[in-house]
Amino acid sequence: MAGHGRRRGLDALGYIEPEGSLEQIPHVFRPVVAAARDRLSDVFGARMTSAYLYGSIPRGTARVGRSDLDLLLALREEPTEADHKDARALDEGLDKEFPQIDGAGTLLSSRERLLSDLETYDLGWFVSCLCTPLLGEDLAQFLPRYRPDSRLARETNGDIALLLPRWRERIDGAADTDEARRPLVRFMSRHLVRTGFTLVMPRWNGWTSDLKEMAEAFGAYYPERAAQLREAAVLGYEPTGDPAVLRSYVDDLGPWLSEEYARVHGIKAPRP
Template identity: 60%
Template sequence: MIGNGLDADGCIAREGSPARVPAGFVPVVDAARARITAAFGPDRLHSAYLYGSIPRGTAVPGVSDLDLLLALHHPPTPDDRAAADALEAALDSTLPQVDGVGVLLSDTATLLSDAERHDMGWFLACLCTPLLGPDLAERLPRYRPTSLLARETNGDLALALPGWRARLAAADSEAELRALSRAVSRRLVRTGFTLVMPRWNGWTSDLAASAEAFAAYYPGHAERMRLAAAVARTPTTDRGVLADLIDGLGPWLAAEYTAVHGEKAPRP
């Protein structure tokens, strides 16, 4: 890998690796592998992947979460989702190293489809680390930090804003506010970064670095983006901060994104 997360050919380098998993999280990965195998047999599971701070080697014990993507042979069913929910609960309750477990479900046809080529396909090929089964990345192209990639990954921010407002209005516990602040802030920082990604000409998942890359091109909105990066690392229960991110930064960012890269192609 060379600077800015690209390889020698200027393509986005896969950011995670089993070799980068911190020693304290090796038991976490082993437990995930065993429980996934038990919950989803070979007739249902094609492959499983890690993503996030654990395979990047930046996980912090007791703070970081465990993120998993399961690629099934067939579109996920309600029973599959129930099994994934049970898997999340079992891993979260038995692994003190992690603070939360998230399991994404998809199927091989979707992940390899033309519609998802520059969204979930890119996500798997560049941000996910193989855990079980054949690696679908071998059937996907290499990716460059283009405007097309920016559009298809985060060109639908405007669709998220009404739901965030509704969740903020309905939240009646600190746990709900923290979960919302984490989701909102992460999405805003990643959208801010991919807005400038083609000009910056690289890739990073580091939230602080993402905010600074954005700030170099949009200094007038830099402080709000730095606030979002800080909240992503330390979720807040402050409704005023959340409202500022959702209704202050959010609408401007969505409009600027559409102006620069266009809207994400509609999904079924």
Template identity: 75%
Template sequence: MQDAFRPVVSAARARLPRAFGTGLHSAYLYGSVPRGTARVGRSDLDLLVALRHDPAEADHRTAHALGAELDAEFAEIDGTGTLLFSRDRLLSEGERYDLGWFVACLCTPLLGEDLAARLPRYRPDDPPLARETNGDLARHLPRWRERIAAADDTEEARRPLVRFMSRHLVRTGFTLVMPRWRGWTSDLREMARVFGAYYPAREAQMASAAAYGREPVGDPAVLRSYVDDLGPWLAMEYARVHGVKAARAGQ
């Protein structure tokens, strides 16, 4: 981690227990900040919080307020994203090859008990791992179209959608080929490069998505290309190669 980001990480570590109280089990960093590739003033701070109970609406409001507070106080970051899950869900059998893998292999412990000690030793060439991480893209696309249609017709409103969808597509493209590559990474550019080695006809699209995941634009044409072209193709190819992710409760 670069020195520039240590104050905001220290602030997050100190404020999370105050924000969530006894309901907090543990917290993690993921993304460019713990990886050491974050850019001052451009990268966001990505957190995952494990609670002792199922997250309620009040917990999501707390996470949003804490993120807004950190974002306003520290110019080094451009936004904060916080994922909330219960400890039991992260350790559940149904999430073993999805959220469990994410915590164990792509997250850096920030405070509390590290759940990775209770999770399996994962292998990147395990087919169920690829299927259960991102084999549900087809289910996301209708909701993505709804979010695009509901967004204000401004670049400012579209940029967060471009960032989120770009990252999701790049990560999905990477896990599609992960068993063949036999490794994993959380660097968007590396993910796109690895994907492109197996799907050269889509290499340029994935490289652009990786760039927009780091520096999003508010171009509606980018969003349309995601839900009308790259996304549907990727969902079909994923189902052909790995099958479809098992549906979770409420999906």
């Protein structure tokens, strides 16, 4: 099989390497990151134990005017509605002020949840391997090293069946315009490509966050579905607002992925 035995994205011992760093941030995005860092301290202060960047900006692959700023905060307590409101206001302010980014999104979690046993192979892995420390303590020091194995596949994306009903509701609730549907196409395309990739990740034996590479890896094992995932990878970067695409995701590709994922890796441990 193509890709078998590769060590892409892994260290010499076969563990997934952290994929971003502050050094990789393109110069044009550095003022955005500096502003975000200052404002997070001002807004959240002692409520926050850590702040992270993730996504294309710390990977060095962000595109001016096209990429968004992605942040994750670890808070001392479970996030409140007021915390979420503060995060939304911060995101909106950054998006309005910096034309380099196309939106900003801040995820909130408690430190306790990020380090819990239930989240070790989901949010814990996300923090350890996909997030770049920006402020405060780095929780990766309390987490294990991760291999691209079936347990990681199951706990990261083994909940696709639960998501599909919510996705249908979001599609039905969206305004009947390309502009309203485009963010849904972008989000769902990316999610399905990542799910397709983690389905084959243990066999491919590596890690990548590049959607096109993910789709190619998947296609080596599921040639009959390869074209669908390649198309989804393109739409993850350059979304259209085509309603037929969204329907195909929730009526065909999504249900197929959910069944195959459960067959190969099982279903993610239920969350409270």
